[in-house]
Amino acid sequence: MKAWIVVLGIGAAIEGTAVAARLPVAAQDAQQAQIEKGKVAVTQVCVGCHQGGGGIMRMLEVRTRSAEEWRETVYRMIGRGAQVFPDEIEPMTAYLVATAGRGRPQTSSPAAGADAILARRCQQCHDLERATTKPTSEDWTTIIDRMITLGASVTPAEQQTLIEYLAGLKK
Amino acid sequence: MSSTEKPASDVSRRDFLAATAATGIALSAGPSVSALAQDAPASGAAAAQGAGAAPLPTAETFEMYEGTAAGAVLAQLRAAGVRMLFHTNTSGFVPFWEAVDRAGDVQVINVTHEGHAVAAAAGYAMASRSLGFFFGSGAGVGNSMSNLYCAWKDRVPLLVTYSGGELAEQGKDGFESWDDQLRPTEPFTMWTASLLTDEMTEIVRRAIRFAYGPPSGPVTLVWGNAQPNERVRTRIDKIDLEAARHRFRASPDAIQQAARWLVEAQHPMFVVGPEVSEDGAAKDLLALAEKLSIPVTDTEDDLYANFPTDHPLYIGQLRALRYPRQVDLVIGFGESFKRRRPQPGTPTVHVSHDPNLLGRVYPVDMAIASDIRMAVRDLSDAIDGLLTRDRIARIRSTRLADVSALTRQFNESVDVAMRAFFDRSPLSWERVGFELERALDKNAVIVPELGTQAYKLLRQLKIGGENKLKFGRTIGSALGWGVGASLGVNLALPDRQVVALQGDGGFLFGQSEALWSIARYQAPMLIVIMNNHLYNETRARNSNNGGRLFEAGKDYNGYLGDPDVDFTKIAEAYSLKGEKVKTASELAPALQRALRSMRDGKAVLLDIEVEEDGPSLSNATWYQRHSIAEIQRKARI
Numbered sequence: 001m002k003a004w005i006v007v008l009g010i011g012a013a014i015e016g017t018a019v020a021a022r023l024p025v026a027a028q029d030a031q032q033a034q035i036e037k038g039k040v041a042v043t044q045v046c047v048g049c050h051q052g053g054g055g056i057m058r059m060l061e062v063r064t065r066s067a068e069e070w071r072e073t074v075y076r077m078i079g080r081g082a083q084v085f086p087d088e089i090e091p092m093t094a095y096l097v098a099t100a101g102r103g104r105p106q107t108s109s110p111a112a113g114a115d116a117i118l119a120r121r122c123q124q125c126h127d128l129e130r131a132t133t134k135p136t137s138e139d140w141t142t143i144i145d146r147m148i149t150l151g152a153s154v155t156p157a158e159q160q161t162l163i164e165y166l167a168g169l170k171k
Numbered sequence: 172m173s174s175t176e177k178p179a180s181d182v183s184r185r186d187f188l189a190a191t192a193a194t195g196i197a198l199s200a201g202p203s204v205s206a207l208a209q210d211a212p213a214s215g216a217a218a219a220q221g222a223g224a225a226p227l228p229t230a231e232t233f234e235m236y237e238g239t240a241a242g243a244v245l246a247q248l249r250a251a252g253v254r255m256l257f258h259t260n261t262s263g264f265v266p267f268w269e270a271v272d273r274a275g276d277v278q279v280i281n282v283t284h285e286g287h288a289v290a291a292a293a294g295y296a297m298a299s300r301s302l303g304f305f306f307g308s309g310a311g312v313g314n315s316m317s318n319l320y321c322a323w324k325d326r327v328p329l330l331v332t333y334s335g336g337e338l339a340e341q342g343k344d345g346f347e348s349w350d351d352q353l354r355p356t357e358p359f360t361m362w363t364a365s366l367l368t369d370e371m372t373e374i375v376r377r378a379i380r381f382a383y384g385p386p387s388g389p390v391t392l393v394w395g396n397a398q399p400n401e402r403v404r405t406r407i408d409k410i411d412l413e414a415a416r417h418r419f420r421a422s423p424d425a426i427q428q429a430a431r432w433l434v435e436a437q438h439p440m441f442v443v444g445p446e447v448s449e450d451g452a453a454k455d456l457l458a459l460a461e462k463l464s465i466p467v468t469d470t471e472d473d474l475y476a477n478f479p480t481d482h483p484l485y486i487g488q489l490r491a492l493r494y495p496r497q498v499d500l501v502i503g504f505g506e507s508f509k510r511r512r513p514q515p516g517t518p519t520v521h522v523s524h525d526p527n528l529l530g531r532v533y534p535v536d537m538a539i540a541s542d543i544r545m546a547v548r549d550l551s552d553a554i555d556g557l558l559t560r561d562r563i564a565r566i567r568s569t570r571l572a573d574v575s576a577l578t579r580q581f582n583e584s585v586d587v588a589m590r591a592f593f594d595r596s597p598l599s600w601e602r603v604g605f606e607l608e609r610a611l612d613k614n615a616v617i618v619p620e621l622g623t624q625a626y627k628l629l630r631q632l633k634i635g636g637e638n639k640l641k642f643g644r645t646i647g648s649a650l651g652w653g654v655g656a657s658l659g660v661n662l663a664l665p666d667r668q669v670v671a672l673q674g675d676g677g678f679l680f681g682q683s684e685a686l687w688s689i690a691r692y693q694a695p696m697l698i699v700i701m702n703n704h705l706y707n708e709t710r711a712r713n714s715n716n717g718g719r720l721f722e723a724g725k726d727y728n729g730y731l732g733d734p735d736v737d738f739t740k741i742a743e744a745y746s747l748k749g750e751k752v753k754t755a756s757e758l759a760p761a762l763q764r765a766l767r768s769m770r771d772g773k774a775v776l777l778d779i780e781v782e783e784d785g786p787s788l789s790n791a792t793w794y795q796r797h798s799i800a801e802i803q804r805k806a807r808i
Contacts, residue, residue, distance in 0.1 A: 049490050075588035076784060079601050079627035083486075083493040084584045 031094070038095025041088040049082070064101035067093055114165030117158045122147075132169060140166045233408045240368050240397035242270035243405050245277065247372040251379060251410035253302050254278060255662060257292040259285045261308030263334045266400055280662065280692060285311035287655035287685040289318040293327045294618065294659025297474075297642050300451075301412055302328050302379060303659070309335030309393065310347040312355060318655070321647030322389045323359035325474055326449065328382035328415075329389040330375070331356075336365065336393030356391040366395040372405045383415040385524040385542075387449070418450075420549060421522075421541035429502065429520050429537060430553035433463070434566075438495035439502065440486075441467045442513070445646075446505020446524055448475035452544035456504060457636065459551045460484050462563060464570035468492060470511045471626065472646050477505075479636030483575035488626070489513075494577045505543045508533040522546045585630060596754040597780040600624050603701065603758065604631025607670070610762040615668040616640040618660055620653030620677050621701060622708030624784055628672070628701070640667075651680035654698065658685060661694040668697065668769065675702040675731055678738065686745040686776075695769040698742070698776040703783045704732030711785030724790030732792060742776035752779040 065073070071093040078084050084092065118132070134143065140163045148154055154162070236246045245267065248256075256271075256279045258264075271277050282288035285307050292303030303322075307315070312333055322329050336352035353363040362381035364374050378390040433439055441460055447453055457478065460467050466486040467478045478485055486494050489511040501513040502520045512533045513519050521528075521535040522543060529538035539546060554563070592599035608631050617632060617639055619625055625644065634641050642660055645652045657671035673682070678700055689696060710729035714721045739749025748768050752761045758779065765775040783791075 044493060045491070072591065075591045076627075078584050078588040079599075079630065080624070081488050081491045081626050081630070083491055083581050085580050086584050086587060089584065089587065 034091045034094045035098050037088065038091035038093070039099075041084065041092045042095055045082050045084055045088075045092075046077070049080075065097070067097050070096040070100070114161050117154070117162055122152070122162075132166060134166075233406050235404065236372070236407045237404045238402060239266040239270060240366075240371055240401050240403045241266035241394075242273070243371050243403050243407070244366065244375055245270040245274060246407050247375040247410075248304060249274060249277065250407045251302065251415075252412050253304055255280065255295055255299075255301075255304075257282060257288045257295070257303065257305045257659075259283065259288045259305075259307040259311055259314075261311070261334055263308075264306065266397075267306065280658075280688060282655065282658075282688045283684045284681070285315035286318045286651060287658075287682070287688070289315045289322060289329070289331060290652045290655030291659035291662070291685070291688065292329055292331070293318065293322040293325065293652075294642060294656030295663045296327050296329060296659070297325070297656075298616070298640075298660040298663035301663070302330065302382065302415075304330045304332070306332045306394075307334070308347070309333040309352050312352060316355065316359070317649045318652055319356060319389055319391070320359045321645040321649050321652050324647035325645055326384075326387045326445070327389065328379075328384075328387040330378050330382060330392060331360075331389055332366070332392040332394060334394050337396055338365070339396070352393055353391045356389075359389065360391050361386075361388040362390045363392070364390070365393050366397070368395065368397045368401060368403060369405075371395070371397070371403065372407055376408050376410065379410060379412075379415060383412075383417070385416055385446075385449075386527070387416060416450075418542040418545060419524075419540070420545040421539045423549070425537065425539050426546065426549040426553050429522075429539065430550050430557055432500055432518065432520065432537075433465075433502065433550065434554060434557050436500035436518075438498050439463075439465050439500040440492075440495060440498045441465050442489055442501060442503040442506045442508075443467060443469050443473070443477040444504065444506025445472075445474045445477070446543050447477040449505070450524060450543040450545075452504070452542075452547050453477055453635070455544050455547040455551070457482070459547050459554075462551060462554065462567065464567045464574060466494060466574045470506060472510055473506075474643060474646055476635035476639065476641040479633070479638055480630075481633040481638065482636065483571065483578050486574065486578055487581065494574065503535075504547065507531070589631065592782075594755050595782065597703065597782045598752070598755050598758060599782055600627035600701065600784075601631055602755055603699070603779060603781065604628035606758045606762055607699075608632050610759065610766060611639070611670065612668050613638060614640070615670060616642065616660055616664055617670050617672060618643050618653055618657035619672040620644050620650065620656075621672055621674050622676075622706075623711070624701075624707060625672075627784075640664075650677045651682055653677060654682040654685040654689075657696060657698075658689050658692070658694055661696050662692070668766075669694070670697045670699060672699050673701065674707070675700055675704060675736065675738070676706040679731065679736070683741045683745075686742060686747060686774075689774050690745045690747055693772050694774055695772050696774045697765055697769060698774065700738045700776065700778045701781045702738065702778050703781050704735065705729055705783050706731065707783050707785060710783070710788070714786040714788065721786065721788070724788045725793050726788055726791075727795055730792055730794045733794065738776060738778040742774075748773055748775045750775065750777055752777055754780075 071089065073096070074082075074084065074089055074092050134140070144152075144154065144159055144162060148159075236243050238246075241264070254277055256277060258279050258281055260281070260283070271279060280288075280291065282291050285305075288305050288307060292305045295301070296303035305315070315331060319331060333352065335348055340348050341350045353360075357363055361384065362378065364378060366374055374392070378392060382388065382390045441456070443456060447456055453476075459465070460478070461484070464484060466484050467482075468486050468489045469477060470489050486492060498513065498517050500518050500520070502522065504522050505524070507523070507528045508521070509532050519533065519535040520537045520539060521530055521533070522539045522541055523529050524540070524542050526540040529535070529540060541549075558566075589599070589601035589605060593602055595602070604627065607628075613633070614637070617629070617634065619629065619641070620643055621628070629641075632639055643653060643656060645656070653673055654671050657669055661667075661669040686698075688694075706729045710726050713726060713729065720726065737751075739751055742749035748765070750761050750764065752758050761777060765777060768775045
């Protein structure tokens with residue numbers, strides 16, 4: 001559950017930035033508030049049934065859906081018993097649109113590329129929070145080199161993408 | 172047991188306290204759970220007698236019988252009020268048939284498969300709150316096992332009897348015989364025994380005792396060593412099945428403590444389970460919940476309609492609750508918490524009539540062994556003693572406003588979600604539920620055997636209280652139960668509309684033969700097949716995790732559409748009516764036609780095309796092909 005929330009949380013921040021770049025300031029704020037409200041609702045509602053559901057977490061990581069499709073998913077979950085207030089349906093939809101699918105291989109931005117590498121290479125052994133948190137004062141190059149000696153399968157190009165991405169994260 | 176004995180359940184807590192004082196029975200403080208289980212029945216009986224609630228039995232409670240051994244068993248069953256027997260074909264019961272014929276007031280329901288017959292007997296027992304009785308062949312033990320298991324999970328009092336199994340046949344590897352014939356049934360039964368000639372009626376009486384418990388469940392018997400037409404002289408006891416389930420109550424100290432917690436809690440919550448209905452406690456529980464406006468939840472394992480789902484205090488299923496956010500007391504009434512539990516750390520009181528279940532899967536703060544109705548009434552009385560009427564009224568109105576405001580909003584969302592798929596074809600499960608609610612009688616009876624999508628349909632129905640009754644889905648979840656069970660329900664409740672809700676996958680678990688009995692006994696039921704050509708639950712579970720097969724669009728066991736079964740033709744083969752519903756607009760008129768047919772005495776099967784749910788596959792109709800015909804064709808070339 002924790003990992004899922006972290007995944008979605010990071011995703012929201014990244015996607016929120018991308019969305020914000022295309023909208024006026026007031027609309028950006030409204031959009032971000034909507035996403036935040038949706039995040040709260042998703043974490044309160046969905047975990048009631050999907051607590052510990054690794055499969056659901058993975059599907060949320062790899063699935064990309066349109067707003068219409070995510071809204072339908074929310075409706076279906078309501079039918080199955082999810083307790084959603086009427087004014088949470090759209091925020092949940094917005095949040096899922098903004099965050100889900102973060103584990104899919106993407107090439108449109110370095111962040112998205114790193115995200116996919118993290119999902120594919122690092123999260124086989126670590127949850128995302130651990131994979132993106134430096135355990136020591138070593139630099140990321142040293143840490144990733146050590147991971148490779150321990151069996152991580154990372155190409156030189158992927159290693160470079162990861163280093164740039166992880167070094168840029170504010171921790 | 173005396174038929175004149177008054178059930179101890181009719182004694183209020185005040186009577187109980189007065190009686191114990193009058194008789195000098197000391198009330199020990201804080202007895203252990205096991206002590207409660209042992210002591211409470213005696214206290215209850217003492218209370219009943221001490222309070223003068225029932226006179227000492229003086230009338231003859233038994234009579235002597237002379238006749239065939241098989242006739243003695245029937246006489247004992249009739250003395251317990253049993254008039255409906257379920258049977259699957261076998262020879263060897265001629266003396267029993269003769270006794271049935273001589274009695275003239277016993278109805279035998281022939282069912283063409285032992286499994287369906289046991290399901291029908293279970294459905295009958297659940298709906299009639301009586302005893303289910305089956306007799307059939309020892310060779311059919313295996314056939315009956317699946318639904319025997321379901322009856323055990325559902326705690327249904329059943330006597331399931333088989334021919335054969337004579338002691339003299341042990342070790343011979345004889346025809347249709349094996350040693351210790353009932354041993355395979357032992358994990359699913361409360362007791363197994365042989366109907367030995369010199370104790371037949373005593374064994375039946377004992378079997379009823381085991382079947383009723385609590386906890387209740389099936390008993391299996393073999394017809395023992397009676398020779399054809401062997402005559403016996405034996406005692407027949409009058410048995411009052413209404414009082415057959417022993418009722419016992421909790422110690423007043425435990426009730427008092429629970430009541431104190433309940434009035435102190437800011438956000439208490441009730442979780443109700445099947446024991447509420449088993450103990451006939453639904454009305455009392457509703458009254459207790461309303462007294463302090465305590466929100467009530469249940470679980471997807473709930474076999475019965477224990478609380479009205481349209482009540483403002485009904486807050487949905489335990490697994491997905493958002494209210495109250497910070498529950499500070501859970502009281503579970505007859506729910507074992509086997510699948511869904513309160514949040515860890517939530518103070519919890521567990522009330523059950525089965526001491527073995529108390530705190531088994533969830534560490535509770537207080538375990539109360541009691542008949543549920545008695546515990547509810549005692550709690551209600553204790554609250555009256557702790558709070559003034561004004562205080563009760565204030566708590567009730569404040570909390571009711573909070574809870575009902577939330578349930579109203581959640582219901583609004585349910586309606587919004589339902590309408591989003593309203594006109595879709597294939598139909599949404601929500602639309603089917605919506606139209607059923609509109610078409611059916613308020614007091615219709617629903618017998619669902621559906622997978623994880625069931626709630627989408629059931630949420631649209633008003634169930635419990637003065638609304639519809641519900642029996643199922645069987646907690647055992649072994650598919651192949653529902654059609655037979657719904658026949659038994661209709662036999663018990665002949666003046667109600669009975670609706671069997673089936674998936675296409677569940678119906679294909681060999682249930683079509685149950686239609687024979689539905690036709691034979693003119694049970695004017697509605698059988699709804701929710702047909703999405705799929706084991707939807709299985710596919711969803713298989714696909715949720717992604718992976719190789721999901722990426723390839725492959726599903727090895729989910730797809731059912733090849734062959735595309737026409738279920739209406741199966742119904743017509745049994746001289747029932749069948750109709751396909753392919754679009755949303757067709758459903759309401761089809762239901763009206765079905766209801767007209769049911770009023771005319773003929774059952775109807777509606778084969779409704781419903782949508783699949785869950786992660787869609789790119790190649791949804793894929794399955795692993797294999798063709799014997801193709802092998803033969805190649806061999807011929």
